[in-house]
Each structure stands twice: as structure tokens, then as C-alpha cells.
Amino acid sequence: MDDQKEQDRIRRRAYEIWEREGSPDGRAEEFWQQAIASIEAEDAQGATSGQNTNGDAAQEAGEQARATGR
16 A cells, blocks of 8 residues: 555544544554555455555544434
């Protein structure tokens, strides 16, 4: 995957985690590492099951759930 796209994906995931945790200050590195681990696990699972590994479907589902309050 393109480095810029990968960084953007990590950044989006870290932001989602940060929001979910209540937007605390001073924990950016922690959320960045959590995002990397989450994406790596997702990619490994997708690679073994033949699913889409770019995370777009999961991200869209999460965004829809947040938008509808579910």
C-alpha cells in the first residue's frame, strides 16, 4: 500500500480511538500505536479470510453507526 494512504488510514483510526476515549489530551502516541495494532490485526484477518483488507467497509459501518447514534 502507498505510504501516504497507509499513514492516512492510521491517522483516521487513531482519531476514531481518540474520540471514542473521550478526546483526552496527551495520549496521541498511545492512540497511534493502538491504531497501528488494530489495522495490522484487521489486515492479517482479511488476508487469511480473503476479505477486503483496506478497512473501508468497517470504517463506513462505524461512521454510519456514529451518525445514527447506534
